[in-house]
Amino acid sequence: MQQGKLKRQLSLLDLTFLGLGAIIGSGWLFAAQQGAQDAGPSAWIAWLIGAVAVMLIGLVYAELGGALPRAGGIIRYPDYSHGPLVGYLMGFAALISYSSVAGIEAEAMRQYAQHWWTALGTPSGNPTTLGWFIQALLLLFFFLVNYWSVNVFGKINSFITALKFVVPALTIIVLFTNFHISNFTSHGFAPGGFTGIESAVSTAGIVFAFLGFRQAVDFAGEAKDPQRTVPIAIILAISIGAILYILLQVVFVGAVPADALAKGWVNLNYNAPFADLAIALGMGWLGTILFADAVISPSGTANIYLSSTARVLFAWARTGTFFKVMTRVSPKAGVPRPALWLSFLLSLFWTLPFPTWGTLVGVVSSATVMTYIIGPVSAAAFRKTAPDLIRPFRLGGMSVIAPLAFVIASLIIYWTRWSIDSWLIGSQLIVFVIYLLLNKLMPTDKISLGTQLKSTWWLIIYFIVMFGLSYFGSKAFGGTGALSNPWDQIVVIIISFAAYYWGIASALQKPDLQLEETEEDVDFSVNI
Template structure:
């Protein structure tokens, strides 16, 4: 039987995380966050990091327990059965596969404002924030290049990604240093005598819609690549948590540099009127930093492309995982006999990426969709990890997080609040897209004659009602978050927090020892035996 090849070490896996996180988010995120929240955007990044870190901690324990390809689309099935397992997997796949075209769009959008005469032809690539026909052609070519870089082997992918990621960390560092020393206006942080000129509600909205959640989304990649890691119990938590913390430092410093480098004359009409096509490059041009301009336009290809290359690899493992859950045709579970790559899954993701590219066309629009879909997929992680502590007590846990009984519900509440902050009607639109995947689930249930459907449906019913309640509160909520203002500001977030805890408890009580968990225990046991062979010591649970 074909198996994915375990060749990746801790450094390579951390580079996968950093390569996924540092993409187009840093090129556009600081501008979008400042436009929405003003100088208080700095707090938006910190809040985003807290939300992601609480979620990432839950998934780190899951990833170390089940080091499987495409693990993020499997875990909830182990704790609650196929119905909610499909919903979580579908939402996660939608969120991740969308990243591939958004990175291609980012590269083309930056290229559309090249200042040199020989590059005048690029100015017709984007019109009113959307790619033109010529822009779509170049973006499509980039998607095909990402595809072929991953087509042969994980080893080649690891080497290419590690090199690109190192470059991607250096460039933001140079940008931060150059902007801080070339033209820093400290008065920008209290311009119009306010750190938060658009109100503190805008700080929360920026977390969900400016690309902050999207920018941190790459923490999932090391987990989805877990099936190809040499020592998952050590590498996964280091790669996941380490990449989030390193990225936070970079993002906050970039935000500080961006806010301080804006010419105060551009802020006369407020931060919300601050418009750039290529944010950091435009600042560098204004400060006559020509060397930085060249580097930034080069990096506009390298950073997004590095992320897209990573996601091209990880999304194919997600499709592979969904097929193993029997949600997709068997062809998508086939691995190449020599390279161990799920090539049919790669072809499917390429087709979907091209579809999303032609439908959405703009970075901002697609980044918002990704952020909300990602939050929906995050919801199940904290519930799953705590449920498995009850239903899978005998499972081998290389990593056992202390305080998870507090971390998990906090992560659930934080993710729910951030989903609400995304504003109506965006929340409703994306929830509708997620629900749109259910016909596929029902089709495959019909093929197996609805085997165990009632039990699986009951175990996942809490998630459906949760999503409907979130949609309703978002519609009725404060006008600060796009609602009808029937529920006033302040009370809306209190209600979301209370409802979240109710659904969290309901989710825990709905879990059961599924047939999928029994199968996963075999993988878990194989890992225990393998790690004992590596260390030559009996299993001892590691608490962190």
């Protein structure tokens, strides 16, 4: 029997590049056009809203990540604050949101590589049998990179992120030389109104692009000096990513040729947006670079998410509500290898024939934001239930920022539309029932099922109400229209404030934060 432990080998630069590496993926390749189709020239406002929303959430997690540096912390915090049942529900949502990203990024790589190797896909962009196997081989390569060592993984990721940051910056500079200010009034500044801007935030890949900030939280258990480096890495990754994406959206809108806008922004359709735009402007050399980078950028993100999915599965298993084998860590490599295997298999699953990139990122965005809504509640609850907790980064204005973060996250979920919310929220209610049916297998020795339910009812009622609001809400967001805009969103805001304060009041009075002083103290008694 040998002990295995997570190894603290990641520096501030590594953590920041983990965030940026996840942020600069397929999002920058597709989201600018998706945003323009939804919101027209005003799409940059959607990026600004997305950046502010994620920054508010990120600031909350900066306090949590600094005070409780745990691998897969996004799953651990709700378990600490509200018990295993809430942790279980968030674990299921995270399973969807994390596991799918590596597969989506591999799909994006294959789609751009098809420019040179046409046998990889059909004219409509779907993978051929050969294309699917190439995607699988790419994921296998990332699996092997992660399998050997977290240190090797971190250094490779830092190199790739530094490399792929250069191409978006070059694109911004070059496209500014073909900038047409008149494009910002072509067919109206906001042809879809503010509703179009709101839809773009959640379904155009904007929130999806910013979700990479969570990597610093997920790898907190493997960071050097995590109380200092985790909060700084979160803030840096979101800030730099926001500046980059807003500039990319502005230059994309400004550089589109007038003839491409003959039928309006909604009908703008480039298969490879930035690369095709560069070629249309007579910049074949830039198009070639963009097609090459379109393979590199998603590869770095796929590599990161394959690894972070394993940390989330590890964290979920540590709560006692997922398979215990996922807690096993290789003593030599310091990697949770069983969880990494499952992460690899799940990423392959998401490369099977599914809907378009835009539809999938809507699912991922909503599922991820669903896991984030607990962060503000947990952080505010800990201020009351664990006042002596050492907080190297103490968020000023928590009483304002935390509820705003919860409300904005709720709006993003609502903006994602009924077609996605129906099965995503519905699945949460189903797994809640499954937990109740299997309660004898769940951890109830320290926290009774009755106590767990008392700490969970606020979340279940919140899900039920959001389910109903999404169905009866505005037709602009896929609802029946029984509750028109803006009254639908006003109700979402009111319900969100009520759920937030109810959630704080429902927290465990004595959170057991001493279960794991550090990950290094845990005895993993199997040598993988």
